[in-house]
Amino acid sequence: MRALLLTVLLSMSAFGPTALAAEIYVASQDGGVVSRIDPAAPRVIATIPVGPGPAGLAAGPGGRVYVTHPDHKAISVIDGPAGRVIARLDHPGSPFGIAAAPDGSALYVGDWRRGEVVRRDPRTGEAAGPAVPVPDPAGLVLDRTGARLYVADREHRRIVAIDTAGMRVFGAAATGEGPFAVALSPDGARLYVANVRSNDLTVIDARTLAQIATVPVGTMPYGVAVTVDGRTVVVSRQHAGSVALLSVDRLAPDGEVAVGRYPEGVLALEDGRVAVANWFSGDLSLVDPRSRRELARLPLADGPRGLAVSLR
Amino acid sequence: MRRFHDSLFGGLLVAATFGVAPAALAHGPTPQKIEATVTIAAPPDKVWAVAGKFAGIAGWNPLVASGTSKGDGTKNGDTRTLTLKNGGVLHESLDEYDAARRSYSYRLDDPDLKALPVSSYSATLTVTPEGAGSKVAWFGRFYRGDTGNEPPEELSDAAGRAAMKAYFEAGLAGLKAKVEGGP
Numbered sequence: 001m002r003a004l005l006l007t008v009l010l011s012m013s014a015f016g017p018t019a020l021a022a023e024i025y026v027a028s029q030d031g032g033v034v035s036r037i038d039p040a041a042p043r044v045i046a047t048i049p050v051g052p053g054p055a056g057l058a059a060g061p062g063g064r065v066y067v068t069h070p071d072h073k074a075i076s077v078i079d080g081p082a083g084r085v086i087a088r089l090d091h092p093g094s095p096f097g098i099a100a101a102p103d104g105s106a107l108y109v110g111d112w113r114r115g116e117v118v119r120r121d122p123r124t125g126e127a128a129g130p131a132v133p134v135p136d137p138a139g140l141v142l143d144r145t146g147a148r149l150y151v152a153d154r155e156h157r158r159i160v161a162i163d164t165a166g167m168r169v170f171g172a173a174a175t176g177e178g179p180f181a182v183a184l185s186p187d188g189a190r191l192y193v194a195n196v197r198s199n200d201l202t203v204i205d206a207r208t209l210a211q212i213a214t215v216p217v218g219t220m221p222y223g224v225a226v227t228v229d230g231r232t233v234v235v236s237r238q239h240a241g242s243v244a245l246l247s248v249d250r251l252a253p254d255g256e257v258a259v260g261r262y263p264e265g266v267l268a269l270e271d272g273r274v275a276v277a278n279w280f281s282g283d284l285s286l287v288d289p290r291s292r293r294e295l296a297r298l299p300l301a302d303g304p305r306g307l308a309v310s311l312r
Numbered sequence: 313m314r315r316f317h318d319s320l321f322g323g324l325l326v327a328a329t330f331g332v333a334p335a336a337l338a339h340g341p342t343p344q345k346i347e348a349t350v351t352i353a354a355p356p357d358k359v360w361a362v363a364g365k366f367a368g369i370a371g372w373n374p375l376v377a378s379g380t381s382k383g384d385g386t387k388n389g390d391t392r393t394l395t396l397k398n399g400g401v402l403h404e405s406l407d408e409y410d411a412a413r414r415s416y417s418y419r420l421d422d423p424d425l426k427a428l429p430v431s432s433y434s435a436t437l438t439v440t441p442e443g444a445g446s447k448v449a450w451f452g453r454f455y456r457g458d459t460g461n462e463p464p465e466e467l468s469d470a471a472g473r474a475a476m477k478a479y480f481e482a483g484l485a486g487l488k489a490k491v492e493g494g495p
Contacts (some may be wrong), residue, residue, distance in 0.1 A: 029342050052343050071341050071461060092342070094461060113461065184495075219388070219417065220405035220434060236454070237409050240418035262453055280345060280453065281408060302344070 012230075022309045024267065024275055025053040025080065026284060030300025034067055034078060039269055039309075042286055042296050045082040045259075050076045051148030058107070059310035060100035060122060062172070067306075068095040075109065089126050089254055091118075099142040099149065108149050108164065110137030117160075119167055129167040134160050139182040141191070143206070150191055152179040159193060163210060173209040175202040181266075183224045183233070185248070194221040195305055199295050201235060201253060213251045217244045223266035225274060232289045234274045236263035243276055244288050255292045259285035265307045270288070277304040294299055341459045344469055346435070347451035348480035351442050354491045359446040360414040362438045362491055366406055367392040372490045373483035386411065393396045393422070400427020407434070414439040420454075428479060429457035448478050448487060 023045070024037040034054060036046040054076065056068035065078040070089070075095055077087040086294035094113035101107070105254070107120045115139065116131040136154040143149075149162040152175070159173040159182065176195030183192045184206060191204040196279065199219045203212040227234065232254065233246040241261050247254040260278025263285070267275040273295065276285040282304060286296040352359050362372060366385030368390075370376040377397045383390030384410045394402040403421040410416065419434040435452025454476055457467030465471060 030345075055342075073461065220419070239434065261451070279343065280451065303345075305343075 021308065022270060023080070024284075024309050025057055025059065025078075025270075026275075026277055026300060026304045026307040026308055027057045027174050028282070028301035028304045029206050030303030031055055031282075033301045035300050035304075036080065036083060037275075037284065037298065039273070039275065039286065042164065042298060044298060044300070048078060048085070050078065050085055051088070055306055056096050056098040056099040056307040057308040058098040058108075060107075061102065061104045063239050063310065064104070064122065065308065065310060066098055066100055066122065068098050068109065070094045070112060072177055072269070075107070075120075075125070078177070080258040084229060087125075089120065091120075091125075097137055097151070097182050099140050101142065101146040102144070103146060103187045103208060106164070108140060110134065110140050110151060114135065117149070117162065117216055119164065120311060124222075132160075132162050132169060133169055138180045141182045141184050143184060143188050148206075150182055150184070152182050154180060154196075156259065157208070159191065159204065170207045171302075172205045173202075174211055175204075176200045176214060180222060181224045182268075185226050186230045190248075192224050192263040194224040194235055196220060196222060201233065201246065208307060215246060215251050215253075217246065218242075218251075222264045223276070225266040227268050227269040227274065228270055228272055232291060234266050234268070234276075234287070235264050236276060238262045238264065238279075241278075243287060245275070245287075245292065255289075257287050257289070257292050257294055258298065259287065259294055264305045267307045267309055275307060275309075277307050278302060279305055323340060342469065343453050343455055344473055345448070345451075346433075346473070346476040346480055348477070348484050349447060349449045349486035350488050351445055351447050352491050353445045355444075356414055356439045356441050356446045359448060359487070359491050360411070362436060363439055363487055364414060364416065366390060366416060366418070368407070369394060369483070372485045372487040373479070375479055375482050382493060385409075385467075388470060392418075394427075396427045397428065399443075400424045402427050410471045423457070425457050425467065428472075428475050429467050430454045430476065431457055431459055434475070442468065448484055450484060 032049045053071045054067040063080040067076045075089040093111040096112045097110035099108045115135040118131045118233035132179040138152040138154040140151040151160045161171045163170045176198035178197030179193045180196045181194040193202040201215045213217040216236040217235045223236035235244045262280035264279045274287045284298045362435045367379045367381030370379040379394045381392040390406040408417040415438040417436040433454035456469045456472040
């Protein structure tokens with residue numbers, strides 16, 4: 001039962017323990033809630049009040065979900081199955097992107113205001129190890145083992161690669177302009193980076209950090225995910241109100257699916273579908289990339305951006 | 313370190329020390345929604361002939377004094393420079409232009425807090441049929457002028473919302489008046 005648990009903030013994914021049926025968690029920044037969704041039905045199971053301005057989301061083991069509040073110097077800890085906040089961790093600055101170690105040992109938090117990435121103990125909230133300077137940390141993604149963290153440095157046209165054991169930078173990869181969302185292929189070999197200002201996708205060898213390709217994807221690409229079969233990259237296009245589909249083999253456009261207004265976070269589900277958080281229209285699209293169709297649209301609280309998938 | 317003169321404070325100073333555009337910081341805090349619509353008693357093509365001119369906004373938005381463009385305003389990457397009556401200047405670039413769907417999308421390149429108290433935005437303007445006339449929708453996403461944790465009132469989310477609302481609504485009222493040949 002080796003399966004992936006994709007944790008995505010604005011489609012930044014991380015890998016975790018095994019899962020069969022999963023639930024989706026979506027943070028609605030204006031609504032101040034996290035919605036818990038059964039993607040099979042599909043329906044909203046619970047709407048969890050978390051306090052104002054939740055943005056980034058990561059799922060950890062044990063049903064835990066972690067949510068950043070960039071304007072409120074805090075991270076909420078949610079017991080997913082119980083549907084409630086069980087702790088609030090202090091985080092000075094502006095915590096935004098977040099990833100959870102698959103073994104539950106650490107949280108990695110990008111701080112937009114202080115320009116650093118911090119490792120925290122998920123139970124106590126204490127900082128653990130040195131903070132790594134990254135001037136403008138946007139999306140971040142942890143590899144399957146939790147050993148490597150890749151962070152989009154939005155104003156510096158690069159991905160910063162961090163060795164999490166020592167919290168030290170081991171390299172950087174060049175991107176386009178305004179790298180924001182980051183996704184790893186299911187096998188961990190490739191990084192896909194959506195560049196908001198140059199309107200393209202940078203494909204990077206995750207091991208060597210060499211740039212493999214740059215693919216135009218349309219304007220304002222704010223989210224990216226790779227389908228569970230590893231064959232299709234899905235990129236949200238905010239202006240067009242759609243997701244672009246790209247063939248991994250050809251690294252070329254392979255269709256487009258209309259979704260809601262200003263789509264942002266994209267999340268790959270285990271059954272091959274993709275969930276898209278539509279920020280402006282305040283809803284969630286479930287898309288089948290193979291048939292290139294939007295299958296369902298679920299209304300959510302205002303301002304959904306980040307999403308993650310966790311265990312049932 | 314561009315275009316921020318008198319109202320520098322923590323977040324922007326931090327940005328400045330890294331040598332980045334202030335808009336860069338715009339993604340930590342909460343993005344704000346703006347949407348305005350108007351119905352116009354004229355067919356969509358007639359409305360689009362006015363509204364679809366990317367640099368022609370000074371002809372219908374009463375808050376805009378003048379506009380110039382680079383390119384003919386129909387290609388992605390074309391830019392426009394708008395001088396507002398309040399003295400501020402907006403540099404914007406065209407992201408998508410679709411004459412067939414009577415829609416264009418653009419974004420702010422460089423913030424000017426004097427023009428509008430926001431650090432970045434993107435927006436779309438569309439003209440669709442509505443009964444015998446047209447409906448114009450102008451909507452977008454922006455970030456407040458100071459993206460730090462404790463913005464002063466004049467650069468807060470509320471201040472940004474008020475200014476963007478005024479700009480969009482005055483624009484659509486002006487567009488309606490111009491196309492309908494009103495006062």
